[in-house]
Amino acid sequence: MTQYILKLLGFSRGEAPTETDDFSEFFLHAKSKTKAKVMREIMREATEEQEALLRRYQDSKLSTVK
Numbered sequence: 001m002t003q004y005i006l007k008l009l010g011f012s013r014g015e016a017p018t019e020t021d022d023f024s025e026f027f028l029h030a031k032s033k034t035k036a037k038v039m040r041e042i043m044r045e046a047t048e049e050q051e052a053l054l055r056r057y058q059d060s061k062l063s064t065v066k
Contacts, residue, residue, distance in 0.1 A: 005041050023060035035061070 009026055027035065042054055 005038055009038065023057050024064050027061050027064040 009023060026038075030038075039057070042050075042057060
């Protein structure tokens with residue numbers, strides 16, 4: 001994943017998401033345009049090992065829509 005995506009998700013340089021990271025805060029506070037941009041970037045760059053991150057990201061998105 002690019003540093004751009006990590007920065008948008010709240011990670012500083014050198015940090016990476018862990019299995020327990022929750023992206024709900026991002027979806028509660030980010031603009032729709034930013035959310036769509038991050039999703040496109042993740043989908044474009046997702047490798048096999050990043051599939052779990054993509055699924056958690058989508059689950060967080062669904063859990064914040066009520």
